[in-house]
Amino acid sequence: MNTRAPAVEARQLVKTYPGDVTALGGMDITVAPGIVFGLLGPNGAGKSTTVKILTTLARPDSGTATVAGHDVLRHPDRVRRAIGVVAQQSGADPVATGRENLQLQGRLYGLSGTALNRRVDELLERFTLADAARRPVKGYSGGMRRRLDVALGLVHRPEVLFLDEPTTGLDPEARTAMWEEIGRLAGEEGLTILLTTHYLEEADRLAERIAIVDRGRIVVEGTPDALKGELRGDAVRLELGEPVGEAGRTLLTGALTALPGVHEALCEGRRISVRADDGAATVPALLAALDRAGVTVASATVARPSLDDVYLRHAGRRYAEAETATETVLAGGVR
Numbered sequence: 001m002n003t004r005a006p007a008v009e010a011r012q013l014v015k016t017y018p019g020d021v022t023a024l025g026g027m028d029i030t031v032a033p034g035i036v037f038g039l040l041g042p043n044g045a046g047k048s049t050t051v052k053i054l055t056t057l058a059r060p061d062s063g064t065a066t067v068a069g070h071d072v073l074r075h076p077d078r079v080r081r082a083i084g085v086v087a088q089q090s091g092a093d094p095v096a097t098g099r100e101n102l103q104l105q106g107r108l109y110g111l112s113g114t115a116l117n118r119r120v121d122e123l124l125e126r127f128t129l130a131d132a133a134r135r136p137v138k139g140y141s142g143g144m145r146r147r148l149d150v151a152l153g154l155v156h157r158p159e160v161l162f163l164d165e166p167t168t169g170l171d172p173e174a175r176t177a178m179w180e181e182i183g184r185l186a187g188e189e190g191l192t193i194l195l196t197t198h199y200l201e202e203a204d205r206l207a208e209r210i211a212i213v214d215r216g217r218i219v220v221e222g223t224p225d226a227l228k229g230e231l232r233g234d235a236v237r238l239e240l241g242e243p244v245g246e247a248g249r250t251l252l253t254g255a256l257t258a259l260p261g262v263h264e265a266l267c268e269g270r271r272i273s274v275r276a277d278d279g280a281a282t283v284p285a286l287l288a289a290l291d292r293a294g295v296t297v298a299s300a301t302v303a304r305p306s307l308d309d310v311y312l313r314h315a316g317r318r319y320a321e322a323e324t325a326t327e328t329v330l331a332g333g334v335r
């Protein structure tokens, strides 16, 4: 059992932005030291606001938080010494070389002389940037820039590293390389990593524990396997010929959950999600029940539970829908 104090502890963080936007509505997080903790949620869920508060860049309206044992409101300077931050936007100077960027960052943290040079060389090597070290950053690929950003966040050997959407905007190859890099970092010298992501796959792959954020709160937290394990059996998804109305929905879900081996059924618009012991074996009975109810089925698929199903269960909507809903809001200029 891990008896060390939490690396990050936030209690009931509330943050409201002008225009009555509640970004955080009582956020609680506890991150044990030495693990990769994933804050997973769609755009606008409140992940960046949480990171800003924990990294002392914003103040909560109420609530408390400690990072590496220091109170973010009372001792922001101590927190800043103990953390590394890799923000969504690169902090590197594009005109300076990779080496110069690292040297400047090191100096800001009080390193100098051979200690600084040694640390810079080590990081350039570590992030496979040694060959590009003398080239201006503006000529780097997206993946190289991101690796430099992470190296910059590590110059002063922080206890806690914040990675805000580390792979957003990277092509699939660079994303996989970054995942491998983060995986390697995780095993190192007790470093704690808090990463935010809106990629289900990223959280599943990297994080030892995941907290799902929806509308400014944690809706569920646990290991990826435990979260998926909550959902017994297979997920069966049925696409309907036409949407089902409110009244029909209750009748249908009642009829489907009465079938043997079916644990739950959720109907939203044209889609029915069913959880069943043996998905493939249950499909014929599901189709027959829907046929009896006069509902036409366009397609049926069987899958192992994914984090998307966990999100649906706890947030009450599909992950992709939550993302689209936010995009609509953004397109409307509300943000």
Ligand SMILES: Nc1ncnc2c1ncn2[C@@H]1O[C@H](COP(=O)(O)OP(=O)(O)OP(=O)(O)O)[C@@H](O)[C@H]1O
Binding pocket: 017, 018, 021, 022, 023, 041, 042, 043, 044, 045, 046, 047, 048, 049, 050, 198, 335
């Ligand atoms: N400076 C601001 N002024 C007004 N509203 C804001 C501001 N920053 C964030 N918000 C709003 O607060 C909510 C939470 O935003 P936040 O950026 O924390 O979410 P997020 O989960 O990090 O999303 P993203 O992945 O897009 O960064 C959203 O509704 C957002 O529009």
